[in-house]
Amino acid sequence: MLRDLGQTPAVIGIGGSLGFDSAITPAGGLDALIALESIGTRQSFARNQEIYAEGDACKHWYKVVSGTVRICKLFADGRRHIAEFCFSGDCFGLEDLDERAFAAEAVDDAIVMCFPRGASERLADESPALGRLLREAMLRNLTAAHARMLLLGRMDAPQRVAHFLIEMGERKAGENHFDLPMSRNDIADYLGLTVETVCRVLSAFKRDGSIEMPQPHHLDIRKRDTLDALAKT
Amino acid sequence: MLRDLGQTPAVIGIGGSLGFDSAITPAGGLDALIALESIGTRQSFARNQEIYAEGDACKHWYKVVSGTVRICKLFADGRRHIAEFCFSGDCFGLEDLDERAFAAEAVDDAIVMCFPRGASERLADESPALGRLLREAMLRNLTAAHARMLLLGRMDAPQRVAHFLIEMGERKAGENHFDLPMSRNDIADYLGLTVETVCRVLSAFKRDGSIEMPQPHHLDIRKRDTLDALAKT
DNA sequence: CGCCAGTTTGACCAAGATCAACGCAAGTGG
DNA sequence: CCACTTGCGTTGATCTTGGTCAAACTGGCG
Numbered sequence: 001m002l003r004d005l006g007q008t009p010a011v012i013g014i015g016g017s018l019g020f021d022s023a024i025t026p027a028g029g030l031d032a033l034i035a036l037e038s039i040g041t042r043q044s045f046a047r048n049q050e051i052y053a054e055g056d057a058c059k060h061w062y063k064v065v066s067g068t069v070r071i072c073k074l075f076a077d078g079r080r081h082i083a084e085f086c087f088s089g090d091c092f093g094l095e096d097l098d099e100r101a102f103a104a105e106a107v108d109d110a111i112v113m114c115f116p117r118g119a120s121e122r123l124a125d126e127s128p129a130l131g132r133l134l135r136e137a138m139l140r141n142l143t144a145a146h147a148r149m150l151l152l153g154r155m156d157a158p159q160r161v162a163h164f165l166i167e168m169g170e171r172k173a174g175e176n177h178f179d180l181p182m183s184r185n186d187i188a189d190y191l192g193l194t195v196e197t198v199c200r201v202l203s204a205f206k207r208d209g210s211i212e213m214p215q216p217h218h219l220d221i222r223k224r225d226t227l228d229a230l231a232k233t
Numbered sequence: 234m235l236r237d238l239g240q241t242p243a244v245i246g247i248g249g250s251l252g253f254d255s256a257i258t259p260a261g262g263l264d265a266l267i268a269l270e271s272i273g274t275r276q277s278f279a280r281n282q283e284i285y286a287e288g289d290a291c292k293h294w295y296k297v298v299s300g301t302v303r304i305c306k307l308f309a310d311g312r313r314h315i316a317e318f319c320f321s322g323d324c325f326g327l328e329d330l331d332e333r334a335f336a337a338e339a340v341d342d343a344i345v346m347c348f349p350r351g352a353s354e355r356l357a358d359e360s361p362a363l364g365r366l367l368r369e370a371m372l373r374n375l376t377a378a379h380a381r382m383l384l385l386g387r388m389d390a391p392q393r394v395a396h397f398l399i400e401m402g403e404r405k406a407g408e409n410h411f412d413l414p415m416s417r418n419d420i421a422d423y424l425g426l427t428v429e430t431v432c433r434v435l436s437a438f439k440r441d442g443s444i445e446m447p448q449p450h451h452l453d454i455r456k457r458d459t460l461d462a463l464a465k466t
Numbered sequence: 467c468g469c470c471a472g473t474t475t476g477a478c479c480a481a482g483a484t485c486a487a488c489g490c491a492a493g494t495g496g
Numbered sequence: 497c498c499a500c501t502t503g504c505g506t507t508g509a510t511c512t513t514g515g516t517c518a519a520a521c522t523g524g525c526g
């Protein structure tokens with residue numbers, strides 16, 4: 001547990017991929033991380049179960065232990081926007097507002113650690129190193145958010161899907177062969193497209209040999225170069 | 234100068250509106266803010282002048298004193314994406330990467346304060362209160378980034394323009410009557426639209442009486458309700 | 467005066483949304 | 497064990513929004 005925290009320590013952000021995998025943990029930071037770990041509680045959620053709802057009070061933040069979590073928002077007209085998918089090691093639910101602007105739901109069966117917000121802020125106060133780690137993580141998150149703005153504002157459908165596949169490959173496994181835990185609808189709402197468009201683009205990728213998809217949720221990237229070229233802005 | 238910092242203290246983020254206008258400055262935070270102010274230098278830029286370029290080293294971050302700054306990125310195909318407009322009191326240029334992912338340019342004649350990155354990080358290490366303020370500011374920035382994702386991913390052209398007009402009204406003046414310092418091209422690149430579409434939507438708003446625009450850069454919101462209703466997701 | 471950069475408008479086109487249908491595998495209940 | 501339902505995924509036909517291309521208008525400024 002300790003070793004795990006040391007390698008991908010708990011980190012902050014509304015959601016997003018931000019373990020400190022490559023960060024050096026300065027003296028003092030490690031103690032704070034141990035203390036942080038000790039104030040967390042473990043929770044399990046079933047597929048599609050709500051972790052917190054839009055409008056709930058922001059009393060805690062979370063770190064994914066296993067499974068997948070989506071950070072999302074439902075509109076009056078029934079449409080949905082997914083801000084982020086969180087995988088093992090990712091953190092979510094830390095916001096500056098008092099109320100949740102987004103909901104968090106388990107995509108598949110998921111286990112998360114839950115940290116009280118106030119206590120972890122006090123820990124950061126006592127440990128400059130932890131404070132700095134948190135700031136760095138937030139900036140990383142901000143960088144990721146800007147990248148997503150580019151995707152949503154400037155990329156066409158094939159580019160978005162290619163970008164998504166590469167992102168998933170890197171975050172899930174770092175390999176060309178992996179499972180997609182989320183539905184086509186989830187993917188569409190994450191990329192700002194419709195289910196139909198996502199399907200069509202995936203079919204097109206399959207047709208030109210860029211990917212193989214024996215089952216809808218089992219993916220194999222065959223021409224990474226082609227996808228990379230597309231995803232490159 | 235000191236009073237100014239106390240009211241809208243220097244704050245961090247790639248860009249964005251994040252003065253601590255409403256934040257209480259806890260004991261100790263103020264000292265750090267004074268120290269921060271003392272390490273800053275004042276710089277002036279002419280209209281369209283570059284403050285830093287994409288790829289430059291991230292040695293400093295900035296706070297707008299007067300004028301307008303755009304944070305933007307140019308693509309190989311000539312298109313441009315504007316991540317943020319920064320007005321008086323806003324800060325920009327603090328990133329986690331070593332190289333600038335975006336450029337910063339003066340929209341009109343602008344004056345900024347420039348702070349060395351390393352020195353301000355050390356200040357935050359010494360002052361938990363400052364560290365906490367910075368974290369809060371970053372989270373605010375993250376919230377803003379998520380709102381922009383919603384805009385870029387889910388809103389149609391009239392909604393985006395309505396949202397933009399309301400945002401500018403609130404940030405520039407808090408009134409219904411104000412100047413738009415940026416060009417139609419800037420607006421388009423900020424909203425993920427083309428100049429033509431921005432013009433058409435503005436003309437439509439003018440036709441239905443939602444706004445008046447005696448000159449292209451002078452705006453008067455006449456039916457805020459209509460615009461609000463549009464902008465509401 | 468004419469030039470120039472920025473703005474506006476119109477005609478046309480294409481990417482992706484919408485609407486509709488079908489396929490397919492995993493339940494579910496008789 | 498087999499109809500029947502249900503939830504996803506896929507595919508096709510059509511429509512809409514906003515992009516593209518082209519041209520005209522405007523207000524400074526040499």
